[in-house]
Amino acid sequence: MCCFASAAQNDTSVVHYAGFSYFSEGGFYPGFAFNYERTLLANKTFEMTAAARAGSYFHYRNHTGVFIMIQSGQRIRLYKNLFYEHYLGIGYLHTFLNGGDAYYVDAAGQVHKASNGGNPHFMPSVSFGLSYNVDVLKYPLRVFARPMIFWQIPFNRSELVQYGFEIGTNVRLK
């Protein structure tokens, strides 16, 4: 990794990307994310990247998640425009009950609707996957697919490990 970083310092031009992705929790529960990525160091075979994401997903009759996260990642060229990449992230996840009203019952047995203010969670994450650099209508794009593991802390006095999948595209900003 040190040699990658050393080589990368040959080109320190900062490049910005922004885009959109389909983000699913648990494989099939749909969502989306807006992405911003900034290439910090790069050469022909390696890049170091910082990223920020904001998104949401919907697990019907379970919860809606809204998150923001920052990530640090690396991209390694596998073949021509194909890259392997991995990211470590930390973030904030807020989950709201989904699919039905919430009720509480007071000591006298009277039923009341409860507010759905949601639950706050710390959200570390690890993602890895493949991306492909391609030019579309002269715009340099990155198309990527990344499985993700993220944590939902706390969750019933424990730590919940969730899995997700992200597929999307980022476009280079001028």
Next chain:
Amino acid sequence: MKKLVLTGLLFLSISCQDDPFYDGDFFYLVNKDAQMPVSVRGNTSSGIFIIFLHGGPGGTALQKIGLPAFNDLEQSYAMVFWDQRGSGSSQGNSSDKNLTLEQFVEDLDKLVDLIRNKYNSPAIFLMGHSWGGCVGTAYLTHNARQAKVRGWIEVDGAHNNPKADSLSLQWVTERAASQIAIGNNTAFWSYVLDWYSENPNFTSDQIEHYTFVEKANGYIYDAALKRDPEKFPDYSFDYIFRSPANVTAALTNYNHVIKNFIISDIDLSTEMKNITLPSLIVWGEYDGIIPYPMAQHAFESIGTTKAAKRLLTLHHSAHNGFYEEPEIFAAGVRAFIEEFK
């Protein structure tokens, strides 16, 4: 690309909501930092609601949605599937201090009040399976709470855990000895006997015991049943990827509750005489975790008159009769409810 993404999202959204998991009413009961999902399915216009109390502690009721026995009962009655605090797909941040039988009973009381309020005071039958049998029994030993309920259905229930543990130990060791006698997996069953010798003060809170009961078919009598996706859809594709349940949350909750909630000392035998409402005891003859003699114990301990007590023995079942003999299970429950509704 945009059209493709939108079409995919639409397809996923539609396909999820066509799923049987999404039938009926769905809402949450909130109490003391627990947000507990409640799914009400079936014939709500019947005015008869069966509240299913799942096992564990730490199990899940949502996973039981779609079982043939319950689909059958839903034709005639409403079934209420409730994931208890810290269990199944329950959310929130429920304190470990609230992992007590008293708190679970309080939650159930609030659920009963909520069902009565939302559905115009229907006739409520409680159906408690395994640990749910403990929650239901404890709930009904209080007269004011019992007055809210029309009948009690205990299914392989955990109403006296020290006695059940003792019988379960005997059940497993007898099967281990018989397997050794016929030369079947001798090394494993010898290890089982050695384990009990080295753990003379064993309780069912020790996870090893569950493994041994499972190996001896004490949960599901016919092991082949688990390969039948119609009768045993527990980890079907739909449940894992398309149901409202969160499978990773259910496993996380189970592991947390089972470690932090010791139930092996709970014995409700004495208080059971306070239960005087119509009661049906349903038990698998080959139950290895709460063995069959506990059925007779429940039948005799409940204070209900003999005229309003019924015992249904499932002769080809272990601990989960509603999976194993769904037709007989549903017919027995229906006959009981029709008699006492």
